[in-house]
Amino acid sequence: MVSLKNLLVVLAVSASSFAIPFSSREDGQFKASIYQKLPAPPAGWERDDSVKLDKDSFMVKLRIHLVQQGMKKFHDLAMKIATPGHELYGGHLAQHVIDSMIAPKQESKDLVLEWLDTEGLRSHAEVSPRSDSIIVEASLEQIEKLLKAEYSKFVRPESGDSAVRTLEYSLPDILKGHVDMVQPTTFFGLRAMKSTIKEVTMNIEDNIAANKINTAASPAAVKGCNSNSITPICLANLYNFASDTTNQTVGRMGIAGFLEQHPIQSDLKTFMNKYAYFDNKNETYSCELINGGTCPATDVTNNIVEANLDVQYARAITQNIPNVYYSTGGRPPWLGSGGNTNEPYLEFLNYLLALDDDSLPNTMSISYGDDEATVPIDYANTCCDLFAQLGARGVSILVASGDSGVGNSCKVDGKAQFTTAFPAACPWVTTVGGTTGTSPEGTWSDGGGGFSEIFGRPSYQNDTVNTWLETDTTHTAISKYFNSSGRAYPDVSAQAMNFLVVLLGSAAGVSGTSAACPTFASVVQLLNSDRLASGKKPLGFLNPWLYGEGAKGMNDITTGRITGCSGSISGAGFSAVAGWDPATGLGSPNYGSLLAISRATA
Numbered sequence: 001m002v003s004l005k006n007l008l009v010v011l012a013v014s015a016s017s018f019a020i021p022f023s024s025r026e027d028g029q030f031k032a033s034i035y036q037k038l039p040a041p042p043a044g045w046e047r048d049d050s051v052k053l054d055k056d057s058f059m060v061k062l063r064i065h066l067v068q069q070g071m072k073k074f075h076d077l078a079m080k081i082a083t084p085g086h087e088l089y090g091g092h093l094a095q096h097v098i099d100s101m102i103a104p105k106q107e108s109k110d111l112v113l114e115w116l117d118t119e120g121l122r123s124h125a126e127v128s129p130r131s132d133s134i135i136v137e138a139s140l141e142q143i144e145k146l147l148k149a150e151y152s153k154f155v156r157p158e159s160g161d162s163a164v165r166t167l168e169y170s171l172p173d174i175l176k177g178h179v180d181m182v183q184p185t186t187f188f189g190l191r192a193m194k195s196t197i198k199e200v201t202m203n204i205e206d207n208i209a210a211n212k213i214n215t216a217a218s219p220a221a222v223k224g225c226n227s228n229s230i231t232p233i234c235l236a237n238l239y240n241f242a243s244d245t246t247n248q249t250v251g252r253m254g255i256a257g258f259l260e261q262h263p264i265q266s267d268l269k270t271f272m273n274k275y276a277y278f279d280n281k282n283e284t285y286s287c288e289l290i291n292g293g294t295c296p297a298t299d300v301t302n303n304i305v306e307a308n309l310d311v312q313y314a315r316a317i318t319q320n321i322p323n324v325y326y327s328t329g330g331r332p333p334w335l336g337s338g339g340n341t342n343e344p345y346l347e348f349l350n351y352l353l354a355l356d357d358d359s360l361p362n363t364m365s366i367s368y369g370d371d372e373a374t375v376p377i378d379y380a381n382t383c384c385d386l387f388a389q390l391g392a393r394g395v396s397i398l399v400a401s402g403d404s405g406v407g408n409s410c411k412v413d414g415k416a417q418f419t420t421a422f423p424a425a426c427p428w429v430t431t432v433g434g435t436t437g438t439s440p441e442g443t444w445s446d447g448g449g450g451f452s453e454i455f456g457r458p459s460y461q462n463d464t465v466n467t468w469l470e471t472d473t474t475h476t477a478i479s480k481y482f483n484s485s486g487r488a489y490p491d492v493s494a495q496a497m498n499f500l501v502v503l504l505g506s507a508a509g510v511s512g513t514s515a516a517c518p519t520f521a522s523v524v525q526l527l528n529s530d531r532l533a534s535g536k537k538p539l540g541f542l543n544p545w546l547y548g549e550g551a552k553g554m555n556d557i558t559t560g561r562i563t564g565c566s567g568s569i570s571g572a573g574f575s576a577v578a579g580w581d582p583a584t585g586l587g588s589p590n591y592g593s594l595l596a597i598s599r600a601t602a
């Protein structure tokens with residue numbers, strides 16, 4: 001377990017080394033203005049005043065993120081490193097090289113520290129290890145005074161999530177251009193991308209029998225697949241890793257976990273014994289705990305479905321490659337004192353970036369996300385820049401595209417609009433949509449897809465998306481509901497319905513892009529491990545490769561459509577067509593083909 005002390009270095013600079021002009025102060029205080037204000041909590045969240053917060057003893061770890069210089073230059077370099085054929089391809093960067101490229105101005109750090117000094121919080125502040133943030137640990141009461149904010153407990157009844165957040169906060173005017181994000185404040189958090197958990201208990205023995213033979217009922221069926229459930233055997237045949245006889249052992253597969261989700265050891269054991277395709281029945285996983293995350297081996301929190309799904313499929317597909325479950329904590333206990341309302345996503349990304357090269361996973365599967373419209377733009381940008389850094393370090397990041405098709409209500413600020421997901425819409429991750437069926441493999445109608453309202457279209461998909469915009473006729477009538485200049489997703493897709501998992505000893509079916517994401521990510525890890533075994537660099541940020549040569553190793557999905565919305569545009573959506581489309585991206589993986597392409601890539 002990593003304690004806060006390992007992540008932070010105490011600052012040596014004296015706060016008085018920089019003087020703030022007198023004109024910016026009023027009565028010894030800095031003149032402040034509202035920096036961010038939400039008219040209401042994001043859709044689905046509501047204030048819960050039933051528990052009174054003890055603001056005096058409730059501790060908060062506030063991250064004050066400094067404006068980084070040279071981010072555009074870094075993005076250009078990161079893109080070159082990820083583009084096959086470029087002379088810099090595969091030249092992954094050390095974190096200190098990235099940090100020196102994008103370091104904030106010294107003045108920014110000094111100004112924030114002087115402000116904290118004025119507020120009596122200088123001794124509560126530390127500079128983050130990579131000097132991009134100032135971290136203040138203080139009581140909620142002190143933070144409220146600092147930010148002129150009022151925190152409350154909010155809940156999302158649908159998911160049972162809760163968070164201590166504020167709808168508005170202020171910053172001194174003098175910090176304009178020096179600070180670009182302060183959290184936790186207005187960002188409410190991510191949820192697990194699993195929608196239709198059908199916890200149908202099945203007889204495991206019957207199911208094995210059904211999954212080992214070709215069912216006569218569907219003659220074109222892929223061996224091991226049937227209409228009731230997806231298993232590792234089915235995926236091995238469908239995605240063509242069944243023919244692979246190598247024993248992959250090197251590298252590291254990463255699985256992200258939040259919201260107290262934790263896999264159950266005995267369920268994995270049962271699953272592997274019954275369903276493992278490779279000769280890796282005894283393989284298990286290790287846990288890395290971030291920010292107070294926990295990883296009990298037995299059911300403690302009842303939050304096990306997402307984690308069991310992710311770990312069981314990653315473990316089954318990735319042969320003998322070590323698997324690591326990264327459990328990030330960050331939800332406070334509600335009763336009693338000493339709660340700690342951290343922002344788990346930033347903690348997770350900063351933890352990974354602080355690892356040395358040998359400790360990083362090669363691939364990371366992230367089955368969590370939320371509506372892009374609920375994510376403050378500064379937060380989205382900061383996170384997306386951190387993903388870009390992980391990619392430049394050599395990590396391939398796969399993110400679930402969401403389980404609401406083109407949106408639920410499809411209303412943003414009262415206007416009819418398709419809704420998008422974050423971090424799926426970040427251009428520095430590879431976003432995985434959903435498919436279903438095997439003959440042919442078609443679109444899963446609830447799979448998320450669309451065009452970001454925050455991020456513009458990245459260069460690697462420019463030609464591909466332009467071709468779709470020019471040739472696809474199915475979207476003409478709905479083009480007013482999305483901004484086609486945005487980053488388009490998903491990039492790729494995989495099976496998303498009826499994954500057979502073991503939950504507390506029983507077989508159950510689970511659906512969602514939460515299933516597609518670890519499936520595709522595990523195929524990527526097989527590619528990465530193959531490259532490592534032959535002395536090559538891992539693939540790192542995948543998209544320029546995927547939209548180039550990699551596209552030839554995909555099964556194009558051309559049937560079905562994603563839908564969504566309610567009211568007058570109920571049922572609107574995107575169709576799968578030949579080539580890339582916002583329903584299934586470039587398609588599902590053909591591991592044999594991708595392996596040949598990966599081996600031919602320098």
Ligand SMILES: *[C@@H]1O[C@H](CO)[C@@H](O)[C@H](O)[C@H]1NC(C)=O
Binds near residue numbers: 247248279320
């Ligand atoms: C694969 O390699 C691992 C680690 O070297 C080893 O434990 C395992 O027995 C091997 N499996 C096969 C099928 O050769």
Ligand SMILES: *[C@@H]1O[C@H](CO)[C@@H](O)[C@H](O)[C@H]1NC(C)=O
Binds near residue numbers: 279282
């Ligand atoms: C798995 O563990 C069992 C029990 O320890 C052992 O008998 C078996 O040989 C192991 N299988 C492999 C493939 O290592």
Ligand SMILES: *[C@@H]1O[C@H](CO)[C@@H](O)[C@H](O)[C@H]1NC(C)=O
Binds near residue numbers: 456487
């Ligand atoms: C569409 O997206 C682009 C790039 O992201 C942005 O510059 C433009 O303002 C957006 N247009 C509308 C109407 O929102």
Ligand SMILES: *[C@@H]1O[C@H](CO)[C@@H](O)[C@H](O)[C@H]1NC(C)=O
Binds near residue numbers: 458459466
């Ligand atoms: C993207 O495509 C458009 C239209 O073809 C073109 O004008 C633009 O320069 C392209 N941008 C990039 C970054 O390639």
